[in-house]
Amino acid sequence: MKILVCIKQVPDMESKFKVxxxxxxxxxxxxxxxxxxxxxxxxxxxxQLKEQVKDADVTVLCIGGDQVKETxxxxxxxGCDRGAQIVDDESYAKEPAQIAAIIAExxxxxxFDVIFTGMQSQDRGSAxxxxxxxxxxxxxxxxxxxxxxxSDGTVEAKRExxxxxxxxxxxxxxxVVTCQLGLNTPRYPTLxxxxxxxxxxxLSTPVGDLLKVEARQETMRMYFPEKKGGGLILEGEVVxxxxxxxxxxxxxxxxxx
Amino acid sequence: xxxxxxxxSREGTLLGGSYELIAFAEAxxxxxxxxxxxxxxxxxxYQGKLYxxxxxxxxxxxPDVHKxxxxxxxxxxxxxxxxxxxxSYGWDLAPRVAFAMGAAQISxxxxxVDGVPVVPVCNAKLxxxxxxxxxQTVITIQAGAFGLEDxxxxxxxxxxxxxxxxxxxxxxGYEQAEAGGVDLGKAQIIVSAGRGxxxxxxxxxxxxxxxxxxxxxxxxxxxxxxEWVEHNRQVGTTGQTVAPKLYVACGISGAIQHLAxxxxxxxxxxxxxxxxxxxxxxxDVLVVADLKQFVPALTEKIQSx
Ligand SMILES: Cc1cc2nc3c(=O)[nH]c(=O)nc-3n(C[C@H](O)[C@H](O)[C@H](O)COP(=O)(O)OP(=O)(O)OC[C@H]3O[C@@H](n4cnc5c(N)ncnc54)[C@H](O)[C@@H]3O)c2cc1C
Ligand SMILES: Nc1ncnc2c1ncn2[C@@H]1O[C@H](COP(=O)(O)O)[C@@H](O)[C@H]1O
Numbered sequence: 001m002k003i004l005v006c007i008k009q010v011p012d013m014e015s016k017f018k019v020x021x022x023x024x025x026x027x028x029x030x031x032x033x034x035x036x037x038x039x040x041x042x043x044x045x046x047x048q049l050k051e052q053v054k055d056a057d058v059t060v061l062c063i064g065g066d067q068v069k070e071t072x073x074x075x076x077x078x079g080c081d082r083g084a085q086i087v088d089d090e091s092y093a094k095e096p097a098q099i100a101a102i103i104a105e106x107x108x109x110x111x112f113d114v115i116f117t118g119m120q121s122q123d124r125g126s127a128x129x130x131x132x133x134x135x136x137x138x139x140x141x142x143x144x145x146x147x148x149x150x151s152d153g154t155v156e157a158k159r160e161x162x163x164x165x166x167x168x169x170x171x172x173x174x175x176v177v178t179c180q181l182g183l184n185t186p187r188y189p190t191l192x193x194x195x196x197x198x199x200x201x202x203l204s205t206p207v208g209d210l211l212k213v214e215a216r217q218e219t220m221r222m223y224f225p226e227k228k229g230g231g232l233i234l235e236g237e238v239v240x241x242x243x244x245x246x247x248x249x250x251x252x253x254x255x256x257x
Numbered sequence: 258x259x260x261x262x263x264x265x266s267r268e269g270t271l272l273g274g275s276y277e278l279i280a281f282a283e284a285x286x287x288x289x290x291x292x293x294x295x296x297x298x299x300x301x302x303y304q305g306k307l308y309x310x311x312x313x314x315x316x317x318x319x320p321d322v323h324k325x326x327x328x329x330x331x332x333x334x335x336x337x338x339x340x341x342x343x344x345s346y347g348w349d350l351a352p353r354v355a356f357a358m359g360a361a362q363i364s365x366x367x368x369x370v371d372g373v374p375v376v377p378v379c380n381a382k383l384x385x386x387x388x389x390x391x392x393q394t395v396i397t398i399q400a401g402a403f404g405l406e407d408x409x410x411x412x413x414x415x416x417x418x419x420x421x422x423x424x425x426x427x428x429x430g431y432e433q434a435e436a437g438g439v440d441l442g443k444a445q446i447i448v449s450a451g452r453g454x455x456x457x458x459x460x461x462x463x464x465x466x467x468x469x470x471x472x473x474x475x476x477x478x479x480x481x482x483x484e485w486v487e488h489n490r491q492v493g494t495t496g497q498t499v500a501p502k503l504y505v506a507c508g509i510s511g512a513i514q515h516l517a518x519x520x521x522x523x524x525x526x527x528x529x530x531x532x533x534x535x536x537x538x539x540x541d542v543l544v545v546a547d548l549k550q551f552v553p554a555l556t557e558k559i560q561s562x
Contacts, residue, residue, distance in 0.1 A: 159318070231542055231543055
């Protein structure tokens with residue numbers, strides 16, 4: 001069985017963001033980078049699937065500059081067999097139809113049985129790439145998956161809907177699955193596996209070899225939202241703030257009444 | 258400007274997002290028509306053309322079939338914009354339709370400013386104005402971003418459409434959320450734990466504060482997914498919607514799906530180490546502090562009142 005899992009490297013969302021000089025993206029220096037949260041579930045599910053079917057090969061793919069190798073190594077340490085980096089220093093500026101086209105071009109002819117992606121990236125959050133890859137390749141796809149099981153070419157999955165309801169379904173491979181929070185518990189790479197990952201293959205392909213489509217959309221401007229509401233901000237010593245907050249709650253609410 | 262609105266129904270109920278789409282069309286200043294897979298008994302109050310496909314024939318979740326139905330209507334209407342809700346239905350279908358149309362898809366639109374769609378970036382810390390380079394555009398709108406000023410009214414002019422083919426995905430049924438346990442909807446005071454609590458042992462701090470205030474404790478999704486707190490205490494789009502007198506969000510960043518479940522609370526206090534956390538947008542008071550210090554200190558003070 002051949003499995004592909006697509007991961008994106010994104011900034012820690014607790015970072016202090018700044019808008020870059022071009023005014024269309026965030027400044028990429030001084031940020032801590034990590035694997036897109038949704039993609040961690042994809043990597044874990046890919047590795048679990050491999051452990052289940054035994055005879056399987058898992059490729060982890062990431063489009064980005066040199067620094068994405070760090071994140072790819074984590075995926076290799078979690079159990080992916082090989083890495084495919086699509087080298088692109090400008091990947092952040094690519095819109096989802098282009099990212100999907102690059103992934104599809106890479107996957108074309110390689111006969112992947114299952115392709116995992118995250119349901120969305122935490123920074124761009126377009127929630128498109130996985131399904132677009134499937135459409136380009138003519139594969140079936142299921143989005144927002146919170147439960148996944150495989151047996152003999154058939155996948156049974158549950159999609160998460162609103163209000164805690166799930167839709168249950170059955171579909172044959174080849175298939176693209178987009179992973180939602182809670183699908184599984186991503187493992188922590190162990191030290192021996194981190195060491196082993198260093199020796200795994202990590203091939204780099206220039207993006208120019210794979211990108212053949214134009215951007216369908218562009219960012220005109222990036223900016224901070226206006227602070228609405230104008231809530232009060234308390235800063236300082238914990239003891240002072242507890243007193244201040246209690247006074248506010250007494251004045252503004254009836255919780256102590 | 259012609260806009261095709263993709264309404265939603267589930268198990269015989271029209272979903273609220275359908276009306277938000279009408280509000281979106283008004284914000285765009287366009288002439289709209291609507292598409293729905295549903296039944297005669299769930300017609301939206303809408304003054305316009307409604308293309309209705311019978312749910313009995315094409316299933317509630319059947320992306321291949323629904324995609325084809327929408328493309329048939331697109332061919333008839335030739336809309337400039339096809340608008341979906343940014344919901345489990347919309348984010349599954351929109352890219353399929355956009356791809357077939359060769360259209361750009363702009364996801365999770367929160368606003369239209371001078372005709373330009375605005376979308377959130379990085380957990381809503383930033384915003385982006387986006388321009389499509391294609392003749393037609395597919396848009397998904399964020400839940401709650403567009404609201405009708407007046408009660409929806411009207412009777413649609415229905416044109417029935419039918420599906421062909423079966424689709425490759427077999428829908429086998431719904432699984433409902435487990436019932437029982439606490440009913441957060443009834444609580445007047447809720448203190449919620451977010452990922453900022455750091456480890457399961459710290460959930461008790463949040464529960465203790467809730468108890469001291471005479472309320473219940475809740476949680477954000479990652480805390481529930483990690484099984485530190487049971488699912489019926491989850492607040493948000495995939496959990497419960499609450500509107501207590503006081504909501505205290507501890508170590509919760511304020512992602513849109515969480516806000517959707519609690520922003521109607523009367524008074525909101527947030528405790529967060531990050532002064533820029535998006536929860537600040539809805540909080541009446543943002544306490545910039547480590548919850549591990551602040552929460553126990555607050556509990557102690559309240560107990561001694
Ligand atoms: C389809 C879908 C449905 C979803 N449904 C829901 C839902 O129903 N409910 C829900 O909650 N989420 C839901 N989510 C997830 C949502 O997008 C966010 O991922 C989630 O709400 C984040 O939870 P959080 O704020 O606890 O964690 P994070 O976003 O990781 O935030 C943690 C916060 O804690 C702060 N912090 C860290 N340490 C401390 C400390 N020591 N003291 C104080 N503060 C600290 C950080 O500054 C940060 O702001 C859904 C997502 C999707 C895609
Ligand atoms: N630069 C990238 N490299 C590899 N995979 C990506 C990249 N960007 C997005 N993806 C995949 O596409 C998913 C959805 O992203 P998006 O459509 O941007 O929200 C992510 O969770 C990843 O699995």
